[in-house]
Amino acid sequence: MKKYQKILMAVASGLLLWAAWPVNGLAPLVFIALVPLLYLEERISKGEKGHVFWLSFTTFLVWNVLTTWWVWNATPAAILAWILNALFMSTVFWAFHFTKIKLHNSLIGNLLLIPYWMAFEFLHYYWAAKWPWLHLGNVFSTCTTWIQWYSITGVAGGTLWVLLVNILIANVLSATDKKTRWWYTGIAVALMALPVIGSKIAYNCYEEKGEDTEVIVIQQNCDPWNEQFNSEFYDQVIHKNVDLAEKLVTPNTRFVVSSESAIEEGIWLDRIDEVRAFDIIGEFTKAHPNCCFVIGGFSYDWVPKGMEDDFPARQVGDSDRYYYAYNSTWLIDTLNVQHRNKSKLTPAVEAIPEWMGFLKHFSLTVGIARGTLKTDPYPHNMSFGEHKVGVAICYESAFGGYVSEFVRKGADLLFVSTNDGWWGDTPGYKQHFEFSKLRAIENRRCVARSANTGRSGFFNQKGDVLQSTEYWKEDVIKATLKANTEKTFYSKHGDYLYRIAMWMTYGLLLVTMVLTVIGRLRHGKR
Numbered sequence: 003m004k005k006y007q008k009i010l011m012a013v014a015s016g017l018l019l020w021a022a023w024p025v026n027g028l029a030p031l032v033f034i035a036l037v038p039l040l041y042l043e044e045r046i047s048k049g050e051k052g053h054v055f056w057l058s059f060t061t062f063l064v065w066n067v068l069t070t071w072w073v074w075n076a077t078p079a080a081i082l083a084w085i086l087n088a089l090f091m092s093t094v095f096w097a098f099h100f101t102k103i104k105l106h107n108s109l110i111g112n113l114l115l116i117p118y119w120m121a122f123e124f125l126h127y128y129w130a131a132k133w134p135w136l137h138l139g140n141v142f143s144t145c146t147t148w149i150q151w152y153s154i155t156g157v158a159g160g161t162l163w164v165l166l167v168n169i170l171i172a173n174v175l176s177a178t179d180k181k182t183r184w185w186y187t188g189i190a191v192a193l194m195a196l197p198v199i200g201s202k203i204a205y206n207c208y209e210e211k212g213e214d215t216e217v218i219v220i221q222q223n224c225d226p227w228n229e230q231f232n233s234e235f236y237d238q239v240i241h242k243n244v245d246l247a248e249k250l251v252t253p254n255t256r257f258v259v260s261s262e263s264a265i266e267e268g269i270w271l272d273r274i275d276e277v278r279a280f281d282i283i284g285e286f287t288k289a290h291p292n293c294c295f296v297i298g299g300f301s302y303d304w305v306p307k308g309m310e311d312d313f314p315a316r317q318v319g320d321s322d323r324y325y326y327a328y329n330s331t332w333l334i335d336t337l338n339v340q341h342r343n344k345s346k347l348t349p350a351v352e353a354i355p356e357w358m359g360f361l362k363h364f365s366l367t368v369g370i371a372r373g374t375l376k377t378d379p380y381p382h383n384m385s386f387g388e389h390k391v392g393v394a395i396c397y398e399s400a401f402g403g404y405v406s407e408f409v410r411k412g413a414d415l416l417f418v419s420t421n422d423g424w425w426g427d428t429p430g431y432k433q434h435f436e437f438s439k440l441r442a443i444e445n446r447r448c449v450a451r452s453a454n455t456g457r458s459g460f461f462n463q464k465g466d467v468l469q470s471t472e473y474w475k476e477d478v479i480k481a482t483l484k485a486n487t488e489k490t491f492y493s494k495h496g497d498y499l500y501r502i503a504m505w506m507t508y509g510l511l512l513v514t515m516v517l518t519v520i521g522r523l524r525h526g527k528r
Contacts, residue, residue: 016064040172072428079350120503143436146465212486265299326376423455448483
């Protein structure tokens with residue numbers, strides 16, 4: 003095969019991954035998306051000339067750029083994100099290729115890609131460059147009737163499904179005898195069909211659980227670039243939220259959910275009684291004592307003495323005082339004010355790795371933000387009456403295992419509070435909207451989602467969209483959701499498939515290194 007043909011096949015894999023991706027993609031294409039790349043790897047592993055690393059890098063760079071080009075609208079660091087993520091992915095693919103050659107250079111050896119790739123996706127939940135947006139299991143968010151079994155496996159089950167089918171189909175193309183081709187074809191067809199059939203049965207049989215709970219979602223529609231963060235509009239934004247809530251509130255309303263960073267006056271944790279937004283919202287809750295207000299706002303706290311070297315600490319001018327900045331969500335009722343701080347920060351936008359400390363006082367987001375926010379180490383629920391609610395702040399809704407912790411700690415409803423207006427009218431906010439479907443299925447929890455500029459909406463426990471708003475339109479919607487207290491297998495055990503893959507990868511890397519050393523020692527003796 004000529005060099006240009008190899009490059010075209012690598013590009014084809016990237017294009018197929020993009021063409022499968024939500025929201026305008028055709029999800030079934032993901033079952034063949036990696037086949038051209040796997041076919042190339044098989045030929046190279048048998049001795050044909052070619053560079054697995056650079057061919058896979060081509061695939062993954064095409065996929066990253068075409069699927070997440072909209073990140074550029076928020077930060078020029080998007081270029082670095084595309085390149086880094088493609089490098090990570092191609093390194094994983096090359097590691098699989100190297101291990102396969104050392105351990106089992108055959109069609110069966112292609113299965114070694116599964117633990118490597120799943121371990122990589124697991125790492126994307128935790129390291130500094132966390133970016134689970136392109137986890138393969140996310141691709142089925144537009145096909146919720148196919149993946150009701152995510153309540154058992156989470157997104158990791160979808161990734162496993164995609165990899166297995168791709169490997170089987172690639173093996174059909176690479177097999178040298180007819181009997182083997184038919185064998186792999188039969189398994190691939192069964193593996194594609196059976197999970198869908200089982201899921202559709204589960205979808206039709208599942209009945210929502212829990213008590214009826216009336217929830218209002220507000221879409222305030224303030225331009226984040228020119229309006230929301232302008233001090234002239236601080237009070238107007240809060241009054242707009244209250245006025246919108248008044249349109250639909252009833253004595254049965256329990257929650258009013260608003261967007262991320264709607265309160266912009268600055269909330270100092272040692273002076274919350276001075277926050278004017280709380281006074282305005284407090285008047286609303288006094289008039290409607292049966293409900294509470296859930297709303298986002300940036301908050302601040304002083305750094306304790308001796309902690310000035312903590313990386314998120316920010317200096318006040320040239321003084322000797324330091325403070326922390328948080329992205330927080332607040333629950334306000336007639337009795338108290340509760341809050342939680344965001345734990346999963348958006349890379350470059352809200353968090354800079356410590357090894358890039360030279361950028362700590364500079365902005366990577368066109369002047370909107372700088373440095374690193376302080377985080378809560380773990381998620382915690384907020385309470386109102388008999389309810390415990392888990393509120394995922396923006397990017398956190400992409401982290402399935404993290405959201406499931408709210409449920410393990412007793413959350414009967416899930417809320418998403420976000421501001422997706424930074425990206426403009428692009429696939430970005432639409433893809434983000436889709437994640438709420440996955441979180442609903444994984445935990446069998448209804449989800450209420452408030453996005454500043456849209457889309458906002460309600461999701462039932464099967465991942466169906468009950469209501470949604472239009473993008474860039476002021477709106478308020480209301481729904482009666484089921485507050486479920488039962489836990490799914492996934493809610494109880496989290497990302498156990500990813501953890502298994504991680505331990506398998508540790509073992510594979512160790513065995514590969516040992517065999518490599520032994521091989522070199524033997525070669526040296528000759």
